[in-house]
Amino acid sequence: xxxxxxxxxxxxxxxxxxxxxxRWLFGVPAGxxxxxxxxxxxxxSLVEFVDGSVIAQLSPPDMRLPIQxxxxxxxxxxxxxxxxxxxVPLTLDFEPPDPARFPALxxxxxxxxxxGTAGAVLNAANEEAVQGFLDGRLRxxxxxxxxxxxxxxxxxxxxxxxxxxxxxxTWARQEVASWASV
Numbered sequence: 314x315x316x317x318x319x320x321x322x323x324x325x326x327x328x329x330x331x332x333x334x335x336r337w338l339f340g341v342p343a344g345x346x347x348x349x350x351x352x353x354x355x356x357x358s359l360v361e362f363v364d365g366s367v368i369a370q371l372s373p374p375d376m377r378l379p380i381q382x383x384x385x386x387x388x389x390x391x392x393x394x395x396x397x398x399x400x401v402p403l404t405l406d407f408e409p410p411d412p413a414r415f416p417a418l419x420x421x422x423x424x425x426x427x428x429g430t431a432g433a434v435l436n437a438a439n440e441e442a443v444q445g446f447l448d449g450r451l452r453x454x455x456x457x458x459x460x461x462x463x464x465x466x467x468x469x470x471x472x473x474x475x476x477x478x479x480x481x482x483t484w485a486r487q488e489v490a491s492w493a494s495v
Contacts, residue, residue, distance in 0.1 A: 320443045324456055325410060329421020330439075333432040336425040343425035348418055349407045355397065356405060372397050416457040420464060429471040430481050431464060437482040438463040441489035451492075463488045 321327040328348045335341050349359075354374035361367045372378050375394035382389070410418055417439075424431035438460040445451035451459065463485050470477055 316447055317440070317443050320446060320453075320456070321439070323453070324417045325415040326417040326421070326439050326443075326456070326460075328410075329417045329424075330432075330436060332418075332421040332425045333435070336428070337432070343422055346422070346425065348410055350410050351405070351407050353403070353405060355403065356407075417460065420457065420460055424464065427469065427471075430467065430469055430473050430478060433473075433478045434467045434481050434485045435460060435464050437485035438489050441486045442492075445489065445492075455492075459489055459492045462492065 318327065321330075325348070332343065332346050332348065335346055336343055355371050356369050357372065357379075358370045359367050360369075373395055377393040381393055412419060420435055424435045439456070442451060442456045442459045445459075446453055446456055466488065467481060467485060470481075473481070
């Protein structure tokens with residue numbers, strides 16, 4: 314993982330952005346999306362059906378598998394990573410995330426619920442805030458706070474055109490830069 318992804322994992326902004334992605338890519342209402350902390354990093358997704366059954370995608374934590382699948386979809390090719398040995402005893406723990414410790418999750422859920430320009434603004438603000446942290450202009454704990462401020466202050470549009478999204482992306486980045494230069 315690179316520095317940006319490492320920071321996003323630590324703030325759980327990666328999961329916040331995945332909430333937005335799931336809302337748009339799969340048409341799932343934000344109220345039906347949930348994030349769980351899974352320390353073993355073996356279960357990568359769960360889908361619960363109306364009958365209560367759950368299907369999970371399990372594999373060792375190795376990004377080569379999802380990258381390969383994204384590049385070869387819909388084909389399944391022999392995997393580049395080690396396989397999950399289900400014959401070896403393993404424990405799968407799940408717990409809800411601490412909202413005080415991971416405020417980025419609330420921002421992702423808010424952006425998923427609102428739709429419109431919220432996701433693009435949150436993404437742009439996060440990219441700039443993380444870069445501000447990596448450059449030493451922001452503290453780690455400022456990342457979610459700055460993103461929240463930019464998200465709250467942006468001129469929200471429910472049905473934006475592409476040029477409006479581009480303009481708000483630029484605006485959000487400039488807004489974060491003004492916070493980070495303090």
